[in-house]
Amino acid sequence: MGRITLDKVSKAFGDVEVIPPLDLTIEDGEFVVFVGPSGCGKSTLLRLIAGLEDVSGGEIRINGQDATQTPPAKRGLAMVFQSYALYPHMSVRKNIAFPMRMASMPKDEQDRRIEAAAKALNLTDYLDRRPGQLSGGQRQRVAIGRAIVREPDAFLFDEPLSNLDAALRVGMRLEISELHKRLTTTMVYVTHDQVEAMTMADKIVVLQAGRIEQVGSPMELYRTPRNVFVAGFIGSPKMNLLTGLEAEKHSATTIGIRPEHIAISSDSGTWKGTVGVSEHLGSDTFFHVTVEGFHDPLTVRASGEVALYYGDTIYLTPDLTHLHRFDAQGLRIA
Amino acid sequence: MATKHSRASARIMISPAVILLLGWMLIPLSMTLYFSFLRYNLLMPGMEEFTGLTNYKYFLTDPAFFAALTNTILLVCGVLLVTVIGGVFLALLLDQPFFGQGIVRILVIAPFFVMPTVSALVWKNMFMNPVNGLFAHLFKFFGLEPFDFLAQAPLASIIGIVSWQWLPFATLILLTAFQSLDQEQLEASEMDGAPWIKRFWFIMLPHLSRAITVVILIQTIFLLSVFAEILVTTNGGPGTASTNLTYLIYMQSLLQFDVGGGSAGGVVAIILANIVAIFLMRMIGKNLDA
Numbered sequence: 001m002g003r004i005t006l007d008k009v010s011k012a013f014g015d016v017e018v019i020p021p022l023d024l025t026i027e028d029g030e031f032v033v034f035v036g037p038s039g040c041g042k043s044t045l046l047r048l049i050a051g052l053e054d055v056s057g058g059e060i061r062i063n064g065q066d067a068t069q070t071p072p073a074k075r076g077l078a079m080v081f082q083s084y085a086l087y088p089h090m091s092v093r094k095n096i097a098f099p100m101r102m103a104s105m106p107k108d109e110q111d112r113r114i115e116a117a118a119k120a121l122n123l124t125d126y127l128d129r130r131p132g133q134l135s136g137g138q139r140q141r142v143a144i145g146r147a148i149v150r151e152p153d154a155f156l157f158d159e160p161l162s163n164l165d166a167a168l169r170v171g172m173r174l175e176i177s178e179l180h181k182r183l184t185t186t187m188v189y190v191t192h193d194q195v196e197a198m199t200m201a202d203k204i205v206v207l208q209a210g211r212i213e214q215v216g217s218p219m220e221l222y223r224t225p226r227n228v229f230v231a232g233f234i235g236s237p238k239m240n241l242l243t244g245l246e247a248e249k250h251s252a253t254t255i256g257i258r259p260e261h262i263a264i265s266s267d268s269g270t271w272k273g274t275v276g277v278s279e280h281l282g283s284d285t286f287f288h289v290t291v292e293g294f295h296d297p298l299t300v301r302a303s304g305e306v307a308l309y310y311g312d313t314i315y316l317t318p319d320l321t322h323l324h325r326f327d328a329q330g331l332r333i334a
Numbered sequence: 335m336a337t338k339h340s341r342a343s344a345r346i347m348i349s350p351a352v353i354l355l356l357g358w359m360l361i362p363l364s365m366t367l368y369f370s371f372l373r374y375n376l377l378m379p380g381m382e383e384f385t386g387l388t389n390y391k392y393f394l395t396d397p398a399f400f401a402a403l404t405n406t407i408l409l410v411c412g413v414l415l416v417t418v419i420g421g422v423f424l425a426l427l428l429d430q431p432f433f434g435q436g437i438v439r440i441l442v443i444a445p446f447f448v449m450p451t452v453s454a455l456v457w458k459n460m461f462m463n464p465v466n467g468l469f470a471h472l473f474k475f476f477g478l479e480p481f482d483f484l485a486q487a488p489l490a491s492i493i494g495i496v497s498w499q500w501l502p503f504a505t506l507i508l509l510t511a512f513q514s515l516d517q518e519q520l521e522a523s524e525m526d527g528a529p530w531i532k533r534f535w536f537i538m539l540p541h542l543s544r545a546i547t548v549v550i551l552i553q554t555i556f557l558l559s560v561f562a563e564i565l566v567t568t569n570g571g572p573g574t575a576s577t578n579l580t581y582l583i584y585m586q587s588l589l590q591f592d593v594g595g596g597s598a599g600g601v602v603a604i605i606l607a608n609i610v611a612i613f614l615m616r617m618i619g620k621n622l623d624a
Contacts, residue, residue, distance in 0.1 A: 050525060051525075052521050052524070052525070071524075072521075072524050072525045073524065073525060073526065073527035073528075074527075077525070078525065079521075079522065079525050081518045081521070081522055082518070083516060083518050085516065085518035085519045085521065085522035086519075087519060087522075087523070087536070087537060087540075088541075089540040089541070089543075090540075098523070098526050098528075098536070099525075099526035099527055102523075102526055102527040102528045102532060103527055146522075146526070150526075
């Protein structure tokens with residue numbers, strides 16, 4: 001069981017309110033990702049749930065029980081930190097055993113859980129090493145192992161992959177997703193990387209300046225962003241956002257069109273532009289096209305390889321069924 | 335320093351400093367060694383003669399030698415105990431955020447800037463004096479008989495004075511060590527269910543081990559040669575109750591004018607200090623490895 005409810009939870013440091021009152025429900029077994037630009041309060045929110053920070057107002061309920069004043073260790077949550085926070089003077093085995101040792105668990109039960117966790121995380125050969133002798137990915141796995149053995153109601157991850165290199169990050173992403181499928185325990189995951197959010201989450205919570213901008217499944221957020229911020233934040237490369245005359249044509253203040261919803265033609269189309277930088281990824285090619293009268297260049301996706309080069313003139317046609325329209329407040333016009 | 339040529343020139347460039355330091359060390363050392371084999375008394379100038387190991391024999395069989403040896407060990411261990419435990423405690427307090435932190439930190443460090451002779455005199459006359467000292471007044475206030483610290487418990491009093499001087503050093507080093515402790519580790523252990531005392535024992539103390547090693551090594555070097563505090567307070571007395579090796583050597587060579595015997599004592603002290611150094615490095619030196 002791991003159902004976490006935030007009821008009007010707020011947090012202020014001195015006079016600065018970093019999280020205005022906020023409601024959120026995390027269902028049992030869900031993989032929830034908090035995503036937002038740095039400084040948006042997503043880590044603070046996680047630390048409030050963990051109990052490492054005291055809330056300034058509101059109530060946190062875990063499995064229906066009020067846990068607002070419960071100390072961190074008693075909340076039944078396990079956390080994986082950005083810096084892994086392994087204990088450098090203890091071997092991997094002792095690191096993993098630490099929470100169980102603090103709970104005075106019988107020795108043979110401790111050993112059984114360590115063996116199981118080490119096997120699941122491919123750490124069996126490293127149990128007697130110190131954290132300093134491990135690579136970044138291995139340290140990350142030890143930190144996860146230390147969380148698993150507690151058999152918590154929910155896991156909290158605070159940007160766990162941001163210290164890893166790109167290749168390892170993709171690997172660990174898969175491992176964590178697999179772990180979630182296997183354990184079916186609630187996981188709350190904080191990241192600033194929207195790709196991580198899109199690939200791992202059951203439910204994404206987009207935050208900005210402490211406010212929740214939108215909550216929903218990755219595809220919901222991708223297809224129907226509730227406002228301009230979510231539209232610009234979710235998706236890679238970013239959605240093209242246009243204001244001014246072009247938007248007024250569609251009776252909106254801002255319109256958005258994703259790179260894959262723009263058709264390319266060499267002789268006719270809605271907009272005429274010049275090809276700038278192109279990014280060839282093999283499966284896709286992204287063109288940055290400068291269109292006269294537009295403030296920013298448009299990003300356009302083409303499948304496979306396309307014979308277009310720097311300075312070529314092309315015509316672009318947006319797919320109007322996939323056009324996103326936003327009003328003066330930045331909210332979506334249905 | 336890649337090429338043979340640059341390595342050779344580096345050696346030439348550094349040699350004046352090395353030779354100077356080597357001479358600075360070797361000349362007094364060999365003179366001390368030489369004097370220790372002579373019958374050399376300042377009251378009988380010009381009568382020096384080679385006497386072999388006689389000076390060593392007298393120095394090592396002197397009952398004062400064993401008293402001084404015990405006192406030296408007690409003094410070093412006592413001060414180390416007080417400063418390390420007190421230092422950890424003070425550093426822990428100073429690491430907490432509180433009003434006036436900056437001023438308090440400077441106040442804590444202040445005793446380290448007072449020279450040993452002065453601080454010993456201040457303690458002797460203003461605190462421990464059985465008639466006028468603050469402690470005497472305090473005792474009288476509670477209706478107790480004043481305690482004559484330097485006569486009744488001379489070694490303990492000197493341990494107190496020296497500890498007061500060295501506590502700031504230990505506090506300072508340990509405070510910086512506390513500040514370099516990763517907060518996420520503490521938070522992780524908090525989430526792992528460790529109460530404060532266990533966080534201190536399993537996370538903070540192991541983190542401090544390297545700093546504590548540095549404190550012990552550096553302090554031992556200086557504490558083996560405590561001298562001024564004894565000279566201005568007890569003069570090694572009563573009897574030999576507060577005489578350490580350094581003070582014994584001083585008495586031998588300058589109060590009894592026996593340069594030969596003093597030099598023999600000096601050589602014995604060097605050997606003992608090296609034995610201590612070897613044991614210390616064996617015991618705690620591994621903490622310094624990364």
